[in-house]
Amino acid sequence: xxxxxxxxxxxxxxxxxxxxxxxxxxxxxxxxxxxxxxxxxxxxxxxxxxxxxxxxxxxxxxxxxxxxxxxxxxxxxxxxxxxxxxxxxxxxxxxxxxxxxxxxxxxxxxxxxxxxxxxxxxxxxxxxxxxxxxxxxxxxxxxxxxxxxxxxxxxxxxxxxxxxxxxxxxxxxxxxxxxxxxxxxxxxxxxxxxxxxxxxxxxxxxxxxxxxxxxxxxxxxxxxxxxxxxxxxxxxxxxxxxxxxxxxxxxxxxxxxxxxxxxxxxxxxxxxxxxxxxxxxxxxxxxxxxxxxxxxxxxxxxxxxxxxxxxxxxxxxxxxxxxxxxxxxxxxxxxxxxxxxxxxxxxxxxxxxxxxxxxxxxxxxxxxxxxxxxxxxxxxxxxxxxxxxxxxxxxxxxxxxxxxxxxxxxxxxxxxxxxxxxxxxxxxxxxxxxxxxxxxxxxxxxxxxxxxxxxxxxxxxxxxxxxxxxxxxxxxxxxxxxxxxxxxxxxxxxxxxxxxxxxxxxxxxxxxxxxxxxxxxxxxxxxxxxxxxxxxxxxxxxxxxxxxxxxxxxxxxxxxxxxxxxxxxxxxxxxxxxxxx
Numbered sequence: 001x002x003x004x005x006x007x008x009x010x011x012x013x014x015x016x017x018x019x020x021x022x023x024x025x026x027x028x029x030x031x032x033x034x035x036x037x038x039x040x041x042x043x044x045x046x047x048x049x050x051x052x053x054x055x056x057x058x059x060x061x062x063x064x065x066x067x068x069x070x071x072x073x074x075x076x077x078x079x080x081x082x083x084x085x086x087x088x089x090x091x092x093x094x095x096x097x098x099x100x101x102x103x104x105x106x107x108x109x110x111x112x113x114x115x116x117x118x119x120x121x122x123x124x125x126x127x128x129x130x131x132x133x134x135x136x137x138x139x140x141x142x143x144x145x146x147x148x149x150x151x152x153x154x155x156x157x158x159x160x161x162x163x164x165x166x167x168x169x170x171x172x173x174x175x176x177x178x179x180x181x182x183x184x185x186x187x188x189x190x191x192x193x194x195x196x197x198x199x200x201x202x203x204x205x206x207x208x209x210x211x212x213x214x215x216x217x218x219x220x221x222x223x224x225x226x227x228x229x230x231x232x233x234x235x236x237x238x239x240x241x242x243x244x245x246x247x248x249x250x251x252x253x254x255x256x257x258x259x260x261x262x263x264x265x266x267x268x269x270x271x272x273x274x275x276x277x278x279x280x281x282x283x284x285x286x287x288x289x290x291x292x293x294x295x296x297x298x299x300x301x302x303x304x305x306x307x308x309x310x311x312x313x314x315x316x317x318x319x320x321x322x323x324x325x326x327x328x329x330x331x332x333x334x335x336x337x338x339x340x341x342x343x344x345x346x347x348x349x350x351x352x353x354x355x356x357x358x359x360x361x362x363x364x365x366x367x368x369x370x371x372x373x374x375x376x377x378x379x380x381x382x383x384x385x386x387x388x389x390x391x392x393x394x395x396x397x398x399x400x401x402x403x404x405x406x407x408x409x410x411x412x413x414x415x416x417x418x419x420x421x422x423x424x425x426x427x428x429x430x431x432x433x434x435x436x437x438x439x440x441x442x443x444x445x446x447x448x449x450x451x452x453x454x455x456x457x458x459x460x461x462x463x464x465x466x467x468x469x470x471x472x473x474x475x476x477x478x479x480x481x482x483x484x485x486x487x488x489x490x491x492x493x494x495x496x497x498x499x500x501x502x503x504x505x506x507x508x509x510x511x512x513x514x515x516x517x518x519x520x521x522x523x524x525x526x527x528x529x530x531x532x533x534x535x536x537x538x539x540x541x542x543x544x545x546x547x548x549x550x551x552x553x554x555x556x557x558x559x560x561x562x563x564x565x566x567x568x569x570x571x572x573x574x575x576x577x578x579x580x581x
Contacts, residue, residue, distance in 0.1 A: 026101050030148065033098035037153045038160040040090040045161060045303040047083040049168075050076060052299035057292040098153055102145045109141055139210070143317070143324035150314030151321075158188055158307035165304040169297060172289060176279050180272065180301060187268040188308030192315045195261045199254060200319030206250035207320050213243035254316055261312045269305035276301045355502050355535040356382035356405060361414035363404050374400055375558040377414075384501065385532050389549035390539040391578060397558040398539045402504055405537070419535075421502035426510060428491045430479030435464060436471040438479075438490065442497040450497065457523025458493035459516050460486060485512045492520060496527055503536045509545055521548055543578040 054076040162184040170177030220227065220236050227233040280294040289297075363375040375397050382388055390398050403409045404416065406423035422442070430438055439451050451471060455461040463486060467473045479487040492508050508524070509517035525548060528534050540546050552574045554562035564570045 026104055029097060029101040029104070030152075033094065033101050033148075034153050034156045036090055036094040036097055038157045040087060040094050041157045041161045041307045042164055043083050043087040043090055044306075045165070045300055047080065047087060048303045049296045049300040050083065051080055053292045053296040054080065056295040060291060098149055102148050105148070106141055106144060109144065113141070139207075140324040143207075143320050146314050146317045146321045147325075150311075150317060154307065154310040154314060155189075158311065159185070161304050161307045162188070165300055168300060172293060172297060173279075173283060176276070176283075176297075179279075180276065180304070183268075183272050183275075184304055184308065187272075188265075188305070188311070191261060191264045191268065192308070192311040195257060195312065195315040196318040199257050199316045200322065202250050202253045202257070203317060203319030204323050206247055206254070207323055209243050209246035209250060213240060213247060216240045216243060258312055258316050261315065262309070265305065265309045265312070269302070272305065273298065273302055354381050354383045355386075355419045356380060356537075357415070357417040359415040361404070361416055362412045363400055363409065364412060375404075378558070378560060380553070380560065382535060382537065384535055386551055387528060387536045387549045388538070388551045388553060389546035390537060390553050390555065391541070391546060391574065392555035396555040398555055399506070400558070401555070402506060402537070402539055405502070406504055419501040421504050422495055422498040422500050423504040423506070424491060424495045424508060425506050428479065428484075428487045430475060430482070430487055430490065432475060432477045432480075434471065435467075435473050435475065435490070438475065439471075439494055439497060442494040443499065446497055451493075454493040454496040457496055457520075457527055458489040459512075459519035459523065460489040460493060485516060488512060489516070489520060496523070501533065501535055503534065505536065505538045507540050507542065507545065508538065509542065517544060521545065524548060541579050543575055543580045546575055546578055 054073075057076075058073065162181050165184065166177040166181030168177070169180055216236065216239050220233075220240065224233070227236050276298055280289065280297050283289045284291065284294055358378060358380040361375060361378045361380075363378075378401075390401065392398055400409070402423065404411060405418050406421060407418070408423075431441075436448075436451065439454070440446060443450070448471065452461060455464055464470055464473070473481070475481050479490070482490065488508075488510070489512070492505075495503055495505070495508075509520050512520065521544060524536070528536060536549075538545050538549060546552060550566045552562070552564050552571060553560050554564075554574060562570065562574065564574055
């Protein structure tokens, strides 16, 4: 069992990893934002301290006619105006720099998160609970803005303010400066740590309740008919009410804790101010300082506690931030592992034949729950330029083998060498965008001539040409505006636009009528003829698709039981065993 200390160590290590994104990837911006924030605090302290000194000094000078004529009011007043305008400008600059830094880091985090989910096991585990995708990309990522905006910057500013206050007061009396610094650091940071510890569990509970509320609300809307038929509609509404009640309860607790922390900071500040007042009164009595310096000391101490009050919000949200860091740590760490990227695509395109080389491969669709490998000791070689059909009844292992070749899952054992490839599954993924942009996802550098060429090969050119806006036609969510067969052909056109050595096609003409399917198959054959080194593997139950191949692989219970090439006697027998559509 993992003990509490090891969990805490792991969490702090994850937090340091997030902080390193600011320190490494955006070091200059991060330090600039923290520096401007500290200068903003110092300018505010100097403004109030100088104003107090100036008001007190002018009041005393007004009591003496001779002193009134010799007192210089221009330099202090000019300094006050400069500090006032400078503080306003610094505050604006601080907001600009710190928020720009935070948004840049969060954008980088989202990219790293996507790369982490692109790993084989991570992607398939995420598909089992797709609701987590949106929650991780939005709420969990956004929660990390507290690391810099509400923790790193306020802590740095508060510590700088405490040290500068101590140095300034040390010129008056060293023991006064040392005492103020110690009190500010101990009380200011101590209250923040205490609040963070007390609020951690409450913030985590609120976060869990919010996630439950969203998930249950989605289930209610999406499954309203099923819930009504089974008599569970009221129960689902009760679950939503319960989650909302937990959120309200957590909000009340956090608001109460924030009020208590504000009161604690007020008491600590009042105690420090009273102590400083007694100290400067003693110094005036001893004729060590005059009244204007005493006013400067009091107002300086008064403003020195304000930066620590800014830590309250970060302390309240610290538990939520830790939870988000823990949830995101695994995919973020996976993002550091070797993954399929544009760089690997470009380099691996130079891999010589064979395109597929499997030796004693063992595979299971769910490596986390494997008891016995679904595919065991499988060996396969596919050379460049081959057109191969993969057949077998449902459950024979075709989809598992295709997922292995596409990199969606990893082999449990054996050697696997596969050239970069593109997989067309039975599920068509289209986006709410134009036809052109849906195609350009496969090849951003393609021109309109290339787009029309792949549309013709996919049997979709006439349909698109008849649309009023042609390639600029907007599609709805999920490809709304196209029929199922048209969406299928658009996905196939996107595959044809992808210049990779290996095409993996899972029943590419499923759902198409006979004439359209024949046009698509002719386009595929033409594309292979234009690119002699193009390798194609088709998983199919349909005779017309397998007839495109020069080699047929038959799978049964996770093993290849037949490997027949065109011209051999069994080739026609295997074709005849397939469904004619």
